[in-house]
Amino acid sequence: MANLPARPASAAVAAFLKQVESLPALRAGTHRPGRLIFAIDATASRQPSWDRASAVQADMFQAAAAHGGLVVQIAYYRGFGEFAATPFLADGRELARRMSGVSCLGGRTQIGRVLAHAEAETAREKVAALVFVGDAVEEEADALCHAAGRLGMRGTPVFVFQEGRDPVATDVLRQVARLSGGAHRALDGDSAAALREWLNAVAVFAAGGREALARLRGEAARALVAQLPAPPR
Numbered sequence: 001m002a003n004l005p006a007r008p009a010s011a012a013v014a015a016f017l018k019q020v021e022s023l024p025a026l027r028a029g030t031h032r033p034g035r036l037i038f039a040i041d042a043t044a045s046r047q048p049s050w051d052r053a054s055a056v057q058a059d060m061f062q063a064a065a066a067h068g069g070l071v072v073q074i075a076y077y078r079g080f081g082e083f084a085a086t087p088f089l090a091d092g093r094e095l096a097r098r099m100s101g102v103s104c105l106g107g108r109t110q111i112g113r114v115l116a117h118a119e120a121e122t123a124r125e126k127v128a129a130l131v132f133v134g135d136a137v138e139e140e141a142d143a144l145c146h147a148a149g150r151l152g153m154r155g156t157p158v159f160v161f162q163e164g165r166d167p168v169a170t171d172v173l174r175q176v177a178r179l180s181g182g183a184h185r186a187l188d189g190d191s192a193a194a195l196r197e198w199l200n201a202v203a204v205f206a207a208g209g210r211e212a213l214a215r216l217r218g219e220a221a222r223a224l225v226a227q228l229p230a231p232p233r
Helices: 011-020 044-056 059-067 092-100 111-124 141-153 167-180 192-215 219-227
Strands: 034-041 070-078 082-085 129-134 158-163 183-187
Touching: 034 044, 034 059, 034 111, 034 192, 044 092, 044 129, 044 192, 059 070, 059 092, 059 192, 070 092, 070 111, 070 192, 082 111, 111 129, 111 141, 129 167, 129 192, 141 167, 158 167, 158 192, 167 183, 183 192, 183 219, 192 219
Parallel strands: 034 070, 034 129, 129 158, 158 183
Antiparallel strands: 070 082
């Protein structure tokens, strides 16, 4: 693994950071349901995390229902360069069925591919949020930060839920979240209830925007709002 810097090393990344801090908040009231990409690291040691995500993802639809609804795409990487994504689906049972057919397989991280995929999707039709669940970073930091900044400029924040305590991964994933206008949260590896609460809060954001998230009760919603860029005055 490369010795990744704790802060963006290039002037271009630093410039992205200043621009992202002034990004406008997403607005509620659209007639189409919010589009959310839920990306998961499915490399070898990640099977328990995959199983937890499979068990809780359906609750996102219910959480978002009162705020305009939600469609979700599951994306994952594993093995030797394998990357896959479902269509955007509005049925938690169908997503769970598709997830149940996936097993984790050893390989290096492909977070850059996740970010590039999200940018391509939001270029076609607005993606309100990208969720990433993982525990490691084995890629060059500046490249990931640049890709995150591009998503931020398109108004697609990345909400990173990190399992484990790898300090290198923490440094880089926090930057990815911040540059995109999103948020980073460390999770206890064995807490399905915590993952459910955080995913539900992001689902409300994707469906109804910052205002809907600010009205949501609970520690997860408050913590996410606190990390999001301040709305323009």
